[in-house]
Amino acid sequence: MHERACAKLLLIAAAWSAAPSIVRAQAEGPAEDKLLIDTRPAVPVATPAQDPIAIPAGDVPQLRATLFDPASRPDQRDLAAQKLLSRPGAEALAAVRDALMDFSNPAIQISAARALADNPSADPALIDPLFALIDPNSRPPLIDAAARALSSYKSDPRVLTRLLGLARSSSDERIRVASIRAAGTFLEKSVAQAMMDLMDPTAQPAVVNDAAEAALAYMTGFRAEATEFDQWQQWWRANQGKNDLDFIADIARARATRYDLNQQQFTDLQNEVSGLLKSQFDSLRASPAQATDLLLRYLRSTQPPIRAIGARIAAAAAAQTGVTPVSVRDQLRQLIGDANASVRREAALALRDINDADAIGPLLVQLAQESDPTVRAAIAQALQPLRDPRAIPFLIKLLDDPQIATVQNAARALSDAELWVRVPADIKLGLSEQAAAKLMAAVKSRTKAQENTDLRRDLILAMVPLASRTQAGELKRLLDAPAEVPKVRQALLAAVGALKDSNYADAIADYLDDTSDWVTRRDAVRALGQVATSFEYGQRLGKLLDPKNEPQAEVQKAAWDVLVNLFNTATTLELDTWAQTLKEKSEHGRSVVVYTILRDRAHKTGNAVEERQRNQQLGDAASEAGDYAVAITAYRDSYASAVEQRNPGAEESVSESLLRALLRGGKFAEAVTFTQQQIRKDPKYGELVRELRLEAERLEKIPAMQESARELIDLALKMNPPPKPIEAERLAEINRKLQNRTKEQNRNPFLPDVPLSVRAE
Structure with a gap:
């Protein structure tokens, strides 16, 4: 498979890097649009009219309509079928099944079968409709597409049995050849036996011999044109006595070696093509119109690798210039729903870097129907800089995602305080408590004190802007637990501090003397500053100002910042003592702060002599x-x-x-x-x-x-x-x-x- 992919990509690279004629080709849309820069605010402020809980509708009905529309071009039907297979749910599956069974329109059947041929996780419900297409009355392209699609069902032994049956006994050579090719992709000893039987020139027609030899060559890695039938017989005699597991293991080892080599070659080729395409784009940067035309051609390519590379180039260009043409943004939004998962992922990451506020709709639509975990994780990343409250319900749902990376990205998006500032007041409390409950549930079910600690930290940090009263007890319990690692404890200090409840001051103050990690001491100081309402902890904080007691400057600064806020709660006698102590230590700048408070206090009391x-x-x-x-x-x-x-x-x-x-x-x-x-x-x-x-x-x-x-x-x-x-x-x-x-x-x-x-x- 990777040999074919490498060759295909090489041809694509040659075509794309061919000549400046690519640049001169007309791009879709008016030329002036490509030079417009979207100057709208990157992050719209949500209003009650923008219901942040509304779930956007998916695109399955539109894709079905495109697939069945007689006026659709073949490439449009193919793309619609591919996208339908990338959408979860019964509605999308039914659309593909209906297309396979529409015998009045072979063109629709071919589009659906082709899409299935490129889908490694097709639904078993489509097996029988696909076999129905392998019929003498079907056209060869449809037979080939259906057989290729069936080769994806390698976990279902019934599919292989039926394919081998057609390969051996069908009266139609077209069906036999297509079935042989499909069966040859299964790594099974029974397939090798069948191919040896079908390769016998005395018992089978030449076209069947050739197909069987090619299938066996694909399985073993031998070059078919360099191997005579007697050599195949010799190979089979050496291997037919092995049990099924040993046979498969030996073939798998050989294939693994080839796969590793091909994978490296494919990766190198992709990198080379990416470099060529980017160099071509960079050479036109002095001419924005031409550069935009070329970038749009990348993004609209029929080849997924080129579209993915185009998305990366768009992101890099935005990072360098700070601007992205409207037409490029529009195309990236369309790629969010691309049939190819890699393209969807790269488009989401590009929109993250561009910070495109108008992408919120396409991102949420795709997130609601996305089946690929890496794409869900990328969309969660793309939603973070938008800070749009409409994303919150989707991010909460992602906290149940089976992939840790997706959960972590969702938590990081939810941790943005600005996001919650933009939530309409009438729904903020309910939505924040819902998020807090789900975050705490994820902390308990997905992490432990010593396991998945990065995720544990991010889940707890996401609770900081929520200041959830319902989860306060759980946060306090975790803060008191001795087993937490420093980074998690620091997150807990931030979350408990955000509650602004003086009842938790003692629990926080316990970590002012933490000797294991100075960051924990600093964060404890900051958290104490959020919850303390009296000068009770002034003396302990004062000790942290002395380098002999606290060597870290950041902790000293944090302690002073908190003291400045707490001085207003101190008595006049306490302030005089502080002022004198600071003076004796030549901390004159800090004593200015204390004397200012004393002067203001005297002014408020109307004591003119003391004020002087x-x-x-x-x-x-x-x-x-x-x-x-x-x-x-x-x-x-x-x-x-x-x-x-x-x-x-x-x-x-x-x-x-x-x-x-x-x-x-x-x-x-x-x-x-x-x-x-x-x-x-x-x-x-x-x-x-x-x-x-x-x-x-x-x-x-x-x-x-x-x-x-x-x-x-x-x-x-x-x-x-x-x-x-x-x-x-x-x-x-x-x-x-x-x-x-x-x-x-x-x-x-x-x-x-x-x-x-x-x-x-």
Whole structure:
């Protein structure tokens, strides 16, 4: 089989890579459509009018109509029959059976039989209708197609018996040849015996001899044209004494070797063809219209491998450019219902990568009738980025799928919080509880603490956005169980935390000290932050800020983030203790957070004196942290309060602090203006000029800040009232140093900015 597949694919590759004429061929649809880009939102918001529980109708009635329509082309009938066989259910089976039994229309019978010939899992109910087609009154193509279809029923010994009977005794050579070919695909000793009998040139016509020899060659792997009848007899004498099992085992081993070789050759050939087709497409990327035409030809090819390759190319192109022509999207949506499972799978994965919102309908229609587990898994993946609530019932149903990959993909899609945000409010609770119950049932039936742990984790993570009260007890029970692996326990912490119920705080807090895995500690901290409603756990969280207790920075950060939210529940005494502790540890940035809460709390209580003091403390902490914007605001508020409260001591103290913050924050004009204001108010504030001069001295020593130093000095010397003479002279001296340094640098710009004495050396 793989020899024929390789040869076929090689011919296809030669044709597709032949010449630029492919590009010039007209594609279906108007040319301008191929350049349009779908700019509609990738994810539509569901409304009550978009009933997310509605089940879309399947396409079996339309396929049946196409199959039986006299106006349908042969290729349309063939495709309809193939698609019907890929659809589960009695309705699709009945359509194929009716087509086989429609003796008034042989063309329909041929389409149905051909489809069955390429279907490895046909329904036994079609065996008798197929044998009815192997009749002297049938045309040769119909006889051949029916016999090929029957060769798919290798698990039913009655089919082989009837085929061998026709091969031996039919009066019609066409029937005998077709039956021999079909029987030759069965790996049975009785087939070899029959083929040896039918190969006897003295007892059978030549056409039967040739068919039997070809069938035996297919079974054994020998080349028929290189093997004489006496050689076949010699082979048979060496093998006919073996029992059935040994005979089959020997032939199977030989066939397995050939299969492995052919499979590798077939895979290599597919990869080569894929590369050729992609290279041809890439060569036209500069011409979007031609590239789109070529891609559409791939997607509309009569050969499934080419269609599948086309879908992969479409996905890769979308990843590179971020856009996909409308015509390509439309064709990919059609391929979701393709007769070939590989094509359906690749189309679903391409639509996943493209994130095509309009694909929701075709995806759900196909999912409802999909029989191939790999395609179901791919569709579940494609549904995830769409975040469409209409997919939820289908995803819930997939949690019962026999394939773990499908269940896992469905769980991952359900775990998206944005999906549940879009569910209409009137059905959200019922739908989420339904999903939660099914997810928990899958946890219990499909996984164990030490088995299928990836699936177990994903099923539990899918319960996070649901916050199901009905499953809370089960989640708590699993969280308390000691046997869970870390990744599952982390998922449980997230799910229990999402409940936002303080009753589970103790159970979560037990994992703050987990020594086996730091991620578990981090997730325990985060979960505790969701459920805790008091400062009860403040001390334990505080220990995690110390690298001596918790070496992982992520855990430290998580603990601080939770503490920030819990500080509002702490007492003033607790906050003062925290602020002092953080100050002693030089954690000034964090102490700013605590002092801000204390200041706000004082403001709410209307205690103006305390608020002024808290602003002073906040300004001090912010200055130490280098956050001068916060410091300036806090000091200004404190200063205004001191003035209002007529507290000269507090006013004088905060004046110096505010001035320093303005200077360090680069607010030179504001600093000088404030200094002038204070001196005019009371000459004793003339001492504030000293702060201006000290800042100028500091800036003068920093090469990159010398322009700032000049700016500050210039503003200070222009003060009104002016600085005291001694301070004015000191400022002028600093300015002269700056001027001399500038002159020296201008004489030799390549000299570094160092003193002349050093340069002379």
